[in-house]
Amino acid sequence: MITPLTIVTPASEREAFEAYQGGAGSAAYYAGGTELLLLMKQGVAQHDVLIDLKGIVSLSGISRAGADRVRVGSCVKHREIERSPLLGDLLPLLPTVERHVANVRVRNAGTLGGNLCFAEPHSDMTLVTLLLDGEIGVFDGKATRTIPAGEFFVGAYETAMQPGDLLCHVDFPVPRAGTVFGYQQFRLHERPSCVVGVVLQPTKDGKGCRRAAVGEGAAGLAPRRSPAAEALLENVSWEEAAGRAAEVGRVLAEEAEPLEDLTGSEEYKRHLIDVLAQRAISETLGRREANNA
Amino acid sequence: MSSLHGFDLRMQVNGQPVELEVGYNELLIDVLRDRLGLTGTKRSCDMEVCGVCTVLVDGQMVSGCTTLAWEARGKNVETIEGLAEGDKLHPIQEAFVEHNGFQCGFCTPGMILSTKALLKEYPQPDKATIQWYLHGNICRCTGYKKIIDSVEAAAQAQAQTAGAD
Numbered sequence: 136m137i138t139p140l141t142i143v144t145p146a147s148e149r150e151a152f153e154a155y156q157g158g159a160g161s162a163a164y165y166a167g168g169t170e171l172l173l174l175m176k177q178g179v180a181q182h183d184v185l186i187d188l189k190g191i192v193s194l195s196g197i198s199r200a201g202a203d204r205v206r207v208g209s210c211v212k213h214r215e216i217e218r219s220p221l222l223g224d225l226l227p228l229l230p231t232v233e234r235h236v237a238n239v240r241v242r243n244a245g246t247l248g249g250n251l252c253f254a255e256p257h258s259d260m261t262l263v264t265l266l267l268d269g270e271i272g273v274f275d276g277k278a279t280r281t282i283p284a285g286e287f288f289v290g291a292y293e294t295a296m297q298p299g300d301l302l303c304h305v306d307f308p309v310p311r312a313g314t315v316f317g318y319q320q321f322r323l324h325e326r327p328s329c330v331v332g333v334v335l336q337p338t339k340d341g342k343g344c345r346r347a348a349v350g351e352g353a354a355g356l357a358p359r360r361s362p363a364a365e366a367l368l369e370n371v372s373w374e375e376a377a378g379r380a381a382e383v384g385r386v387l388a389e390e391a392e393p394l395e396d397l398t399g400s401e402e403y404k405r406h407l408i409d410v411l412a413q414r415a416i417s418e419t420l421g422r423r424e425a426n427n428a
Numbered sequence: 429m430s431s432l433h434g435f436d437l438r439m440q441v442n443g444q445p446v447e448l449e450v451g452y453n454e455l456l457i458d459v460l461r462d463r464l465g466l467t468g469t470k471r472s473c474d475m476e477v478c479g480v481c482t483v484l485v486d487g488q489m490v491s492g493c494t495t496l497a498w499e500a501r502g503k504n505v506e507t508i509e510g511l512a513e514g515d516k517l518h519p520i521q522e523a524f525v526e527h528n529g530f531q532c533g534f535c536t537p538g539m540i541l542s543t544k545a546l547l548k549e550y551p552q553p554d555k556a557t558i559q560w561y562l563h564g565n566i567c568r569c570t571g572y573k574k575i576i577d578s579v580e581a582a583a584q585a586q587a588q589t590a591g592a593d
């Protein structure tokens with residue numbers, strides 16, 4: 136049972152931060168509650184004050200931020216991302232992956248910010264944010280600083296944020312037109328046990344790949360990109376990229392640090408990463424051909 | 429009257445206004461079952477996986493087991509008890525009866541409410557859409573085939589009524 140508590144409803148980021156400081160260590164930020172309430176029901180976490188963030192206007196909404204970024208507020212729910220025409224247009228990887236996050240009920244309540252702050256190892260959105268070079272805006276009581284996704288995910292349930300820091304939004308750079316992606320997952324349960332994502336940006340003439348993002352998640356403690364695998368796919372023609380899929384799979388699987396658990400041994404998960412990487416590359420190149428057809 | 433640990437919850441439940449003093453820590457499922465006697469909403473996994481606790485809040489499906497009653501402030505909550513009109517079953521309920529969409533019936537309130545949300549969003553879903561939308565509702569009896577048949581029949585019935593209007 137959840138122990139007695141109070142809910143407060145700050146109207147601004149600063150009020151939320153002050154409520155946290157006033158909570159003497161027993162306050163928690165509360166967005167969708169899909170992770171937090173599970174912990175509280177089990178008695179793993181106990182809080183006297185929940186700071187309901189959903190009324191803070193600046194944490195909501197999906198909008199363009201300048202010419203080349205899209206800003207997603209931390210309290211934006213998974214289903215809003217899934218159904219956003221703007222994201223479907225500019226960053227289709229996000230809504231495509233969202234369709235398979237958890238289930239409709241969790242997506243109706245859970246938020247992007249809650250997902251990233253919790254940094255559950257089996258999260259899809261942590262890997263996607265990493266692949267898309269998300270810039271995470273965090274309010275620390277004085278200013279809002281930007282933490283690149285590459286520095287944000289430190290470990291299992293561990294991020295670069297300090298206690299009391301408030302995740303405000305994520306800015307996603309809009310990739311150049313013609314950018315294509317692939318995303319493969321292996322699921323036995325509600326949360327995936329292994330995921331691999333690939334994003335390939337075309338050269339100016341469109342004949343090959345200029346920049347690649349390749350990473351895996353869910354198998355280990357935190358999502359990781361592989362610069363070595365990415366290098367294999369950069370500044371090559373599309374045909375060469377296709378020919379390197381097996382090598383990319385091998386490199387990604389070798390570099391990964393999968394953990395043995397009920398869903399498989401370390402060796403088994405390395406094999407999954409290898410296979411999923413190759414499939415993600417053919418999915419990516421298939422999308423390019425479909426776009427050009 | 430709100431106090432340190434509780435507040436005055438005003439919401440609509442199945443179209444009826446309800447007002448009661450609720451703890452901030454109380455879960456929606458407990459308020460519905462224990463305080464309002466609406467025991468059609470079930471609890472099983474208690475971790476947002478199985479869907480037997482599904483209720484609709486302003487038409488959106490949520491897990492009653494892991495939603496604070498707080499979230500229902502000013503909202504319209506629908507439970508399985510709200511679907512039939514007297515002895516007249518809702519068309520989705522009719523479809524589940526007609527097509528044997530349940531055996532023990534434990535998952536059924538959640539299945540039917542999820543189907544209601546599905547058909548509002550996708551009035552003519554294909555099989556893949558039904559499977560995708562309902563994958564968070566677990567049934568240990570039917571093997572799902574008859575549930576999908578029931579949902580397809582409910583979609584058809586809904587289309588016919590819409591056409592007749």
Ligand SMILES: Cc1cc2nc3c(=O)[nH]c(=O)nc-3n(C[C@H](O)[C@H](O)[C@H](O)COP(=O)(O)OP(=O)(O)OC[C@H]3O[C@@H](n4cnc5c(N)ncnc54)[C@H](O)[C@@H]3O)c2cc1C
Pocket residue numbers: 163164165166167168169170171172188209210235236237238241244245246247248249250251252253255257258259260261300301302303325326327475476477
């Ligand atoms: C059954 C189930 C299946 C799932 N499957 C998947 C899946 O397939 N893929 C996937 O990616 N995810 C999955 N998830 C995770 C889901 O996406 C998260 O539960 C959800 O996004 C968390 O958001 P929330 O708003 O509910 O967070 P909350 O539970 O409200 O908060 C989570 C944590 O973050 C803190 N917090 C929240 N917002 C902020 C903020 N703005 N600033 C600072 N701290 C904050 C809270 O204090 C808390 O510690 C699953 C979850 C469940 C329960």
Ligand code: FES
Pocket residue numbers: 470471472473474475476477478479480481482491492493494
């Ligand atoms: S009891 Fe709520 S989802 Fe299973």
Ligand code: FES
Pocket residue numbers: 529530531532533534535536566567568569570
């Ligand atoms: S009918 Fe028994 S669980 Fe579905």
